[in-house]
Amino acid sequence: MRIEIICTGDEVLTGKIVNTNFNTITQKLEDVGLSARWGTTVGDDRETLLLAFRQAAERAEAVIVNGGLGPTVDDLSQEIAARAAGVELVLDEAWLARMEDFFRRRSRAMPPNNRKQAMLPATAEILDNPVGTACGFALDIGRARFFFTPGVPRELRRMLDEQVIPRLLAKSGLQTAMQLKRFHSYGLGESHVDALLRGVEELVPDGSVKLGFRAHYPQLETKLTARGTDAADIRRKLEPVEQEVRKRLGNFILAEDDQSLEGVVLAELGARAATLTTVETFTGGQIAARLAPAPGAERVFRRGLVVRDVAEVESAVGLLPASPPGELTREQAEAVAEAARRVNGTTHALAVLVDLDEGPDRIELGGTICLAIAAPDGVASRRSRIVGGREWVRLGAVELGLDCLRRQLQGLPVYERTDFEKT
Amino acid sequence: MRIEIICTGDEVLTGKIVNTNFNTITQKLEDVGLSARWGTTVGDDRETLLLAFRQAAERAEAVIVNGGLGPTVDDLSQEIAARAAGVELVLDEAWLARMEDFFRRRSRAMPPNNRKQAMLPATAEILDNPVGTACGFALDIGRARFFFTPGVPRELRRMLDEQVIPRLLAKSGLQTAMQLKRFHSYGLGESHVDALLRGVEELVPDGSVKLGFRAHYPQLETKLTARGTDAADIRRKLEPVEQEVRKRLGNFILAEDDQSLEGVVLAELGARAATLTTVETFTGGQIAARLAPAPGAERVFRRGLVVRDVAEVESAVGLLPASPPGELTREQAEAVAEAARRVNGTTHALAVLVDLDEGPDRIELGGTICLAIAAPDGVASRRSRIVGGREWVRLGAVELGLDCLRRQLQGLPVYERTDFEKT
Numbered sequence: 001m002r003i004e005i006i007c008t009g010d011e012v013l014t015g016k017i018v019n020t021n022f023n024t025i026t027q028k029l030e031d032v033g034l035s036a037r038w039g040t041t042v043g044d045d046r047e048t049l050l051l052a053f054r055q056a057a058e059r060a061e062a063v064i065v066n067g068g069l070g071p072t073v074d075d076l077s078q079e080i081a082a083r084a085a086g087v088e089l090v091l092d093e094a095w096l097a098r099m100e101d102f103f104r105r106r107s108r109a110m111p112p113n114n115r116k117q118a119m120l121p122a123t124a125e126i127l128d129n130p131v132g133t134a135c136g137f138a139l140d141i142g143r144a145r146f147f148f149t150p151g152v153p154r155e156l157r158r159m160l161d162e163q164v165i166p167r168l169l170a171k172s173g174l175q176t177a178m179q180l181k182r183f184h185s186y187g188l189g190e191s192h193v194d195a196l197l198r199g200v201e202e203l204v205p206d207g208s209v210k211l212g213f214r215a216h217y218p219q220l221e222t223k224l225t226a227r228g229t230d231a232a233d234i235r236r237k238l239e240p241v242e243q244e245v246r247k248r249l250g251n252f253i254l255a256e257d258d259q260s261l262e263g264v265v266l267a268e269l270g271a272r273a274a275t276l277t278t279v280e281t282f283t284g285g286q287i288a289a290r291l292a293p294a295p296g297a298e299r300v301f302r303r304g305l306v307v308r309d310v311a312e313v314e315s316a317v318g319l320l321p322a323s324p325p326g327e328l329t330r331e332q333a334e335a336v337a338e339a340a341r342r343v344n345g346t347t348h349a350l351a352v353l354v355d356l357d358e359g360p361d362r363i364e365l366g367g368t369i370c371l372a373i374a375a376p377d378g379v380a381s382r383r384s385r386i387v388g389g390r391e392w393v394r395l396g397a398v399e400l401g402l403d404c405l406r407r408q409l410q411g412l413p414v415y416e417r418t419d420f421e422k423t
Numbered sequence: 424m425r426i427e428i429i430c431t432g433d434e435v436l437t438g439k440i441v442n443t444n445f446n447t448i449t450q451k452l453e454d455v456g457l458s459a460r461w462g463t464t465v466g467d468d469r470e471t472l473l474l475a476f477r478q479a480a481e482r483a484e485a486v487i488v489n490g491g492l493g494p495t496v497d498d499l500s501q502e503i504a505a506r507a508a509g510v511e512l513v514l515d516e517a518w519l520a521r522m523e524d525f526f527r528r529r530s531r532a533m534p535p536n537n538r539k540q541a542m543l544p545a546t547a548e549i550l551d552n553p554v555g556t557a558c559g560f561a562l563d564i565g566r567a568r569f570f571f572t573p574g575v576p577r578e579l580r581r582m583l584d585e586q587v588i589p590r591l592l593a594k595s596g597l598q599t600a601m602q603l604k605r606f607h608s609y610g611l612g613e614s615h616v617d618a619l620l621r622g623v624e625e626l627v628p629d630g631s632v633k634l635g636f637r638a639h640y641p642q643l644e645t646k647l648t649a650r651g652t653d654a655a656d657i658r659r660k661l662e663p664v665e666q667e668v669r670k671r672l673g674n675f676i677l678a679e680d681d682q683s684l685e686g687v688v689l690a691e692l693g694a695r696a697a698t699l700t701t702v703e704t705f706t707g708g709q710i711a712a713r714l715a716p717a718p719g720a721e722r723v724f725r726r727g728l729v730v731r732d733v734a735e736v737e738s739a740v741g742l743l744p745a746s747p748p749g750e751l752t753r754e755q756a757e758a759v760a761e762a763a764r765r766v767n768g769t770t771h772a773l774a775v776l777v778d779l780d781e782g783p784d785r786i787e788l789g790g791t792i793c794l795a796i797a798a799p800d801g802v803a804s805r806r807s808r809i810v811g812g813r814e815w816v817r818l819g820a821v822e823l824g825l826d827c828l829r830r831q832l833q834g835l836p837v838y839e840r841t842d843f844e845k846t
Binding site: 013014015016018019020022023024025026027030035036037038039040041042043045048051052055059180189190191192194195212213214215223225278282283284285286287288289291292293297298301302303304305306307308312316363364387388390391394419422 | 706709813
């Protein structure tokens with residue numbers, strides 16, 4: 001079934017507010033195996049609304065309209081719905097009584113302009129709103145069924161769950177369900193992963209599994225969308241593709257679905273009742289800021305130290321400088337991690353030291369990263385060089401540090417080569 | 424001029440990610456006095472994209488398309504643009520060379536599928552992307568000029584500023600020059616500022632100065648948009664309004680235009696050759712992470728300490744606990760700031776200690792914040808209580824800490840009451 005969404009309102013069209021109602025609607029559709037094919041955003045303007053309704057009616061079988069049901073002059077949804085459907089607006093006495101009762105129960109007199117909210121297109125079927133005065137309704141425009149919903153988020157959610165979704169499911173008559181499977185990785189570029197995964201969709205010959213990506217450096221999200229008749233059918237189709245993705249991307253997969261890198265690290269540490277100290281230089285607190293607010297950090301994350309530069313890092317953890325100032329080494333990071341672990345009395349310490357190139361910020365600017373993880377069973381370290389400007393190096397160093405900690409905790413090699421580094 | 428926006432991508436259509444690119448585009452349009460009339464969201468699907476391009480071409484004079492310029496199979500914008508315009512895709516040798524150079528400068532071989540990003544419609548005018556491999560382009564489809572932009576936010580922002588907006592302004596034929604003046608504040612809510620600034624627009628009777636707001640908690644941005652015949656005319660109009668805004672918002676203005684709170688703090692410290700240590704608890708490194716990467720931090724920001732909880736903060740700076748565990752006090756924060764300043768040998772230290780309420784996260788959850796600034800000329804401190812859930816308290820504490828440091832450095836009262844705190 002072709003479903004469209006129309007979001008109305010000058011605030012969303014001008015970007016004054018972020019349109020999270022759109023995501024509420026699409027996610028609730030996806031949750032039941034339906035999906036939107038088209039989204040439209042228009043302002044509080046009669047001609048634009050009318051055109052948007054008419055064009056959606058030509059493309060779709062079902063249209064969810066959000067907003068414009070309020071009492072003020074810029075709320076136009078009922079009026080334009082009636083025009084698009086070619087019917088009159090009529091007063092719904094039952095809804096008017098509901099509204100008067102709504103105000104009475106809150107010991108307020110109903111302002112006269114709220115009466116407008118009970119003016120509905122003659123052919124409208126009411127969609128109940130138990131938590132507000134905006135009356136939802138459904139009606140046919142052309143060959144499409146339109147569902148008008150309020151802009152207040154909690155009223156929208158309730159009406160979707162109780163009124164709109166059940167009607168859409170009945171109308172769709174579809175047995176197919178849908179599932180999204182996500183893999184998060186660090187260290188491989190999008191086109192590299194695309195090449196590595198060539199052909200995995202064809203493991204399910206009927207085309208019901210689709211591969212997609214979302215890159216947000218330094219992480220990459222690999223997505224599998226699967227459709228089937230029911231949950232078991234989907235599981236059966238996804239299983240071999242999931243296994244193949246895990247095999248091909250191997251240790252680079254750092255988390256799946258709603259997991260995060262920091263969540264995985266904290267869970268690993270939490271499972272062994274471990275505690276953590278972090279020491280960082282150029283990353284400036286970003287490693288600590290990723291870990292500290294995450295669930296599970298309370299018991300694990302003990303202390304974070306941010307030091308201006310590598311030259312000061314040894315004294316900051318109570319060490320005498322091990323070597324004269326010079327090239328940053330893995331041994332230096334190892335000594336810092338071990339000292340930080342000892343001084344702060346934690347079971348683990350992660351030290352991420354960065355020696356940034358001299359000169360102004362530019363795309364060729366790089367940084368040398370020496371990181372070490374001190375743990376009860378010894379110390380692991382790696383050296384890496386990332387090029388691409390200050391911010392690129394910084395983001396890469398944060399991710400590399402956290403990902404190496406994950407690898408160490410999961411018993412994987414800490415020094416697998418990534419696409420982002422230079423030798 | 425009728426401008427439309429088309430956002431493409433299964434992730435935005437299915438609501439997996441919130442479409443903030445739409446807001447980036449609309450806000451940049453509004454900032455120069457243009458506005459979008461229609462927004463469309465479609466997935467990575469050939470027929471839908473083609474229909475979306477054709478329908479927009481019938482309604483609009485200019486269309487900004489976002490996304491679908493990447494190297495993978497689900498990136499379809501060039502292909503469908505060419506189909507909609509009725510022209511061939513041809514290899515742009517110059518862009519191919521740019522991409523090869525882009526990879527070479529990062530010491531990476533260009534994967535073969537990136538070649539696809541240099542296949543452009545024959546009639547395309549290139550829109551430069553100095554920070555990525557996705558080539559932006561403009562071309563006519565029907566009577567509308569289409570501008571294709573990348574989905575990566577920083578690439579989009581740069582291309583809008585440097586390529587798209589100037590072309591739209593030229594196309595719109597607006598004779599008047601325009602200037603945007605921005606004030607950043609912390610501590611006053613939008614409706615409060617709106618009330619405080621009532622009538623400032625009328626200081627320029629011809630209506631050429633408009634007031635607007637953009638709230639992004641904890642900061643609020645107050646915008647003045649001025650139109651005039653030339654820069655001098657605009658300056659003459661803006662001047663009295665700017666002065667009035669500064670007078671009415673007073674010490675709450677923390678920065679103007681492209682300045683940031685952290686930039687102002689670092690400039691104040693840098694000007695007196697000062698150095699800074701930060702100590703934080705529940706904010707988990709976010710104060711350090713705001714300061715450390717900002718320009719000017721190299722000479723100023725010396726050390727950041729993140730401690731799990733208030734009970735450990737004294738030992739972390741080498742103090743014996745001054746008082747038995749109990750209610751967090753300003754005196755405690757002052758002692759910690761003074762010790763941190765002494766131990767780390769910096770001229771200044773900022774300590775932000777937070778005692779979060781017990782229990783699960785909820786809207787009524789609050790935190791008590793005691794912060795102190797130790798400086799050569801003494802110590803300043805304040806106590807504050809913020810309610811609104813974990814994340815709200817965390818964001819508020821970071822901002823309050825940095826803003827009080829600004830106030831101390833600028834010789835302003837550190838303890839002016841904000842709208843966000845409870846007594």
